[in-house]
Amino acid sequence: MTDLLVQDCHVLVVDETDGIQLLENHDIHIVGQRIERVAPHDNQAQATALATEVINASGLLAIPGLINTHAHAPMVIFRGLAEDVSIERWFNEYMWPLESNLTEDDVYWGMLLALAEMIESGVTTVADHYFYMDRAAQAVREAGSRAALGWNVFGDQGRETLARTAAFVERWQGAANGRITTWIAPHAPYTCDDEFLRAAADHARALGAGIHIHAAEVMAQTEASLAARGKTPIQVLADTGVLDVPTIIAHGCGILPQDIPLLQQAARVGVAHAPKTYMKLGMGLTPINALRQAGIPVGLATDGAVSNNTLDILESLRLMAMLQKHEARDPEVMPITQALQIAFRDSAAVLGLEQSLGKLAPGFLADVVLLDLSGAHHQPLHSLSASLLYNARAADVHTVIVDGRLLLHERRLLTLDKERIASEVRRSMARLAQRVPEKRIQVYSP
Amino acid sequence: MTDLLVQDCHVLVVDETDGIQLLENHDIHIVGQRIERVAPHDNQAQATALATEVINASGLLAIPGLINTHAHAPMVIFRGLAEDVSIERWFNEYMWPLESNLTEDDVYWGMLLALAEMIESGVTTVADHYFYMDRAAQAVREAGSRAALGWNVFGDQGRETLARTAAFVERWQGAANGRITTWIAPHAPYTCDDEFLRAAADHARALGAGIHIHAAEVMAQTEASLAARGKTPIQVLADTGVLDVPTIIAHGCGILPQDIPLLQQAARVGVAHAPKTYMKLGMGLTPINALRQAGIPVGLATDGAVSNNTLDILESLRLMAMLQKHEARDPEVMPITQALQIAFRDSAAVLGLEQSLGKLAPGFLADVVLLDLSGAHHQPLHSLSASLLYNARAADVHTVIVDGRLLLHERRLLTLDKERIASEVRRSMARLAQRVPEKRIQVYSP
Numbered sequence: 001m002t003d004l005l006v007q008d009c010h011v012l013v014v015d016e017t018d019g020i021q022l023l024e025n026h027d028i029h030i031v032g033q034r035i036e037r038v039a040p041h042d043n044q045a046q047a048t049a050l051a052t053e054v055i056n057a058s059g060l061l062a063i064p065g066l067i068n069t070h071a072h073a074p075m076v077i078f079r080g081l082a083e084d085v086s087i088e089r090w091f092n093e094y095m096w097p098l099e100s101n102l103t104e105d106d107v108y109w110g111m112l113l114a115l116a117e118m119i120e121s122g123v124t125t126v127a128d129h130y131f132y133m134d135r136a137a138q139a140v141r142e143a144g145s146r147a148a149l150g151w152n153v154f155g156d157q158g159r160e161t162l163a164r165t166a167a168f169v170e171r172w173q174g175a176a177n178g179r180i181t182t183w184i185a186p187h188a189p190y191t192c193d194d195e196f197l198r199a200a201a202d203h204a205r206a207l208g209a210g211i212h213i214h215a216a217e218v219m220a221q222t223e224a225s226l227a228a229r230g231k232t233p234i235q236v237l238a239d240t241g242v243l244d245v246p247t248i249i250a251h252g253c254g255i256l257p258q259d260i261p262l263l264q265q266a267a268r269v270g271v272a273h274a275p276k277t278y279m280k281l282g283m284g285l286t287p288i289n290a291l292r293q294a295g296i297p298v299g300l301a302t303d304g305a306v307s308n309n310t311l312d313i314l315e316s317l318r319l320m321a322m323l324q325k326h327e328a329r330d331p332e333v334m335p336i337t338q339a340l341q342i343a344f345r346d347s348a349a350v351l352g353l354e355q356s357l358g359k360l361a362p363g364f365l366a367d368v369v370l371l372d373l374s375g376a377h378h379q380p381l382h383s384l385s386a387s388l389l390y391n392a393r394a395a396d397v398h399t400v401i402v403d404g405r406l407l408l409h410e411r412r413l414l415t416l417d418k419e420r421i422a423s424e425v426r427r428s429m430a431r432l433a434q435r436v437p438e439k440r441i442q443v444y445s446p
Numbered sequence: 447m448t449d450l451l452v453q454d455c456h457v458l459v460v461d462e463t464d465g466i467q468l469l470e471n472h473d474i475h476i477v478g479q480r481i482e483r484v485a486p487h488d489n490q491a492q493a494t495a496l497a498t499e500v501i502n503a504s505g506l507l508a509i510p511g512l513i514n515t516h517a518h519a520p521m522v523i524f525r526g527l528a529e530d531v532s533i534e535r536w537f538n539e540y541m542w543p544l545e546s547n548l549t550e551d552d553v554y555w556g557m558l559l560a561l562a563e564m565i566e567s568g569v570t571t572v573a574d575h576y577f578y579m580d581r582a583a584q585a586v587r588e589a590g591s592r593a594a595l596g597w598n599v600f601g602d603q604g605r606e607t608l609a610r611t612a613a614f615v616e617r618w619q620g621a622a623n624g625r626i627t628t629w630i631a632p633h634a635p636y637t638c639d640d641e642f643l644r645a646a647a648d649h650a651r652a653l654g655a656g657i658h659i660h661a662a663e664v665m666a667q668t669e670a671s672l673a674a675r676g677k678t679p680i681q682v683l684a685d686t687g688v689l690d691v692p693t694i695i696a697h698g699c700g701i702l703p704q705d706i707p708l709l710q711q712a713a714r715v716g717v718a719h720a721p722k723t724y725m726k727l728g729m730g731l732t733p734i735n736a737l738r739q740a741g742i743p744v745g746l747a748t749d750g751a752v753s754n755n756t757l758d759i760l761e762s763l764r765l766m767a768m769l770q771k772h773e774a775r776d777p778e779v780m781p782i783t784q785a786l787q788i789a790f791r792d793s794a795a796v797l798g799l800e801q802s803l804g805k806l807a808p809g810f811l812a813d814v815v816l817l818d819l820s821g822a823h824h825q826p827l828h829s830l831s832a833s834l835l836y837n838a839r840a841a842d843v844h845t846v847i848v849d850g851r852l853l854l855h856e857r858r859l860l861t862l863d864k865e866r867i868a869s870e871v872r873r874s875m876a877r878l879a880q881r882v883p884e885k886r887i888q889v890y891s892p
Contacts, residue, residue, distance in 0.1 A: 083781070331536070
């Protein structure tokens with residue numbers, strides 16, 4: 001009856017209200033794409049006999065698959081090409097000129113490389129926002145990951161580009177056994193005028209889809225918006241009807257107190273938080289505490305690898321917790337339980353998937369990561385939850401299951417040929433690294 | 447003639463003034479404990495024939511062994527036992543009660559476990575400050591690491607304890623082929639009165655040793671010192687003669703501008719910076735920029751695992767650079783070259799070992815780490831230095847050489863039995879975790 005039996009692991013259960021609980025020596029029974037049962041380890045071997053596939057997870061820690069709520073995953077192909085530069089130069093002299101080199105094939109191979117990195121670090125779901133997304137979707141289908149995909153569009157490309165992103169939404173919504181969901185993805189209020197945003201919201205409403213957008217990324221954007229439009233970027237989203245559909249807002253480091261009630265009145269909104277990018281680019285921080293107190297979920301994210309360098313959600317999680325303590329100069333801020341609730345429950349809620357992701361319980365989708373905490377850097381294991389937050393490394397990820405299927409086992413990728421993918425990307429390195437500032441896809445001038 | 451030949455690696459050369467340079471496809475010739483030659487790869491096989499031992503390092507990146515300028519390594523035995531608590535509670539309700547459980551054997555096994563973790567993460571030298579240091583030195587001798595060891599003493603234990611720490615200095619100075627150096631280690635100005643500090647400086651001067659001490663750890667300590675003694679902790683060190691001998695100051699997050707000239711006038715002083723601990727405990731930050739501009743070296747550190755959780759200098763390095771950008775809200779601050787100069791050159795200078803450590807060049811001690819940057823999280827490798835700073839993980843450490851001897855090869859520890867060590871520590875977990883606040887070794891009341 002059980003398709004996949006994960007045997008004798010310790011199961012971390014994170015609940016929004018009850019905090020965290022550790023179920024020691026339990027079995028996880030997976031039927032199809034869902035968790036059927038989590039029960040004390042049955043060493044009578046009866047369960048084993050009835051399972052199609054059995055994984056011995058003795059001594060391993062099972063956590064829900066990690067969720068990356070905002071990325072531009074294929075950008076791994078430009079990794080390391082824009083260091084130590086201001087945000088203005090980062091966009092205008094680096095990122096947007098580099099992206100003028102981009103081909104559909106680059107997106108495909110870049111997405112595969114990024115998915116390999118994410119699977120190896122326990123990231124099972126990514127909300128991705130980029131170009132040529134049919135090719136990204138194809139990569140997700142092959143890798144076996146879960147993804148919420150949106151085709152980025154800029155307002156100055158005209159309203160017909162919205163028809164393209166909407167057609168992508170229709171083409172791929174629910175594809176790959178439901179692993180792929182799709183989102184309308186206008187870039188940001190500072191690159192899309194009100195009319196364009198209104199049309200994007202109309203498309204989303206018509207398709208029953210949500211909108212994934214950058215907004216109030218830094219305080220300077222909020223100030224520029226107030227100067228130019230007389231309202232904050234969040235107010236722009238509210239007034240153009242964007243917040244009437246489900247919305248993922250990337251970054252929000254420039255969210256003001258006056259924006260919070262607008263977000264509370266939204267249909268369903270979540271904010272993606274990518275602390276490594278914010279540190280590296282000196283962007284400030286998302287007001288996590290104010291958002292959470294207002295009931296607005298904040299999820300973990302990596303943004304793209306040109307700002308974040310890695311796509312490692314365990315790293316984002318640790319940085320988030322430590323930065324909250326640092327900013328408050330108070331070590332009691334953001335305790336372990338809260339950080340883990342954000343990683344698992346709130347990150348799922350940002351994607352509107354809290355009923356099916358982010359918890360190891362019956363009825364939830366079987367996205368499971370097994371961590372090996374036997375390394376010297378975890379010993380002795382006085383506190384498993386502290387070790388998960390402050391010691392765990394991507395390299396501790398031992399096994400990854402998505403939708404009931406094994407994608408990584410004993411640290412070996414099962415669906416992707418990493419050598420082949422890396423070598424395909426490397427072949428294009430010289431072309432990808434060309435940078436002619438005048439040849440850019442967009443200008444940053446919020 | 448060559449004892450150990452590291453063949454065909456890429457060699458990172460970091461210079462104080464010239465910045466960083468990459469020597470592609472070079473051989474490192476090691477004779478005895480030192481680097482004899484770094485030369486373009488000789489594929490004539492002649493060099494190979496003349497070498498006693500050869501390592502194929504093709505495609506690997508060679509960096510100088512990482513230096514941890516301030517730790518309490520054996521504290522790994524208490525890892526995870528004091529989370530999300532204020533500094534006062536951290537000391538008085540957790541750390542110092544826990545340390546009343548400490549035995550000599552705990553220090554030995556704890557030090558071995560910590561050295562295993564550090565070797566696996568490329569840390570070849572540690573400046574350690576703890577108790578029962580004969581046992582820590584014994585562990586260092588066995589592991590093959592390099593260490594600067596000091597036996598922690600508190601002023602309220604009386605001046606005779608200084609004789610003990612001084613005797614330790616004499617017993618172990620230059621031991622293990624010079625891998626062990628020793629330091630006088632009074633705890634801090636807030637736990638040692640002026641007379642005690644003066645006596646410590648006298649001992650150091652008499653022995654030709656330096657002093658490793660905590661000072662101005664947080665701004666609250668500086669304020670308390672000004673209130674109680676009418677001077678800053680750094681002024682106390684200057685007035686008691688501590689700064690007349692070589693000094694390692696741990697943390698210095700409470701260093702004021704008026705302290706900088708005092709440090710400039712010191713015999714030789716360096717400041718150890720442990721950013722993960724500062725974030726977790728909300729301590730603020732060492733004024734790295736002001737210190738460096740005044741010519742005072744700042745080195746990377748992990749502090750103990752009860753605050754820092756890990757002993758991972760690559761993590762400290764990354765956090766240091768990102769925090770400097772974050773605090774300044776300026777991504778141009780602390781560029782890659784400067785961060786790597788701090789990691790390699792300045793960290794060696796904090797220990798007074800800049801003539802022999804922190805550079806892969808002839809005459810330097812052969813402490814070499816080989817990193818495997820072939821993982822998906824590094825691909826494609828547009829910028830090797832960016833990848834070292836922002837992507838490299840402890841698990842990328844492939845080979846570690848200290849004093850010309852292999853300690854880790856192909857990720858396997860050669861000198862330590864990790865399973866045995868972890869199991870010895872685990873046996874004591876219940877006893878170690880006992881916590882009776884009234885039974886503490888010291889009271890935090892700066």
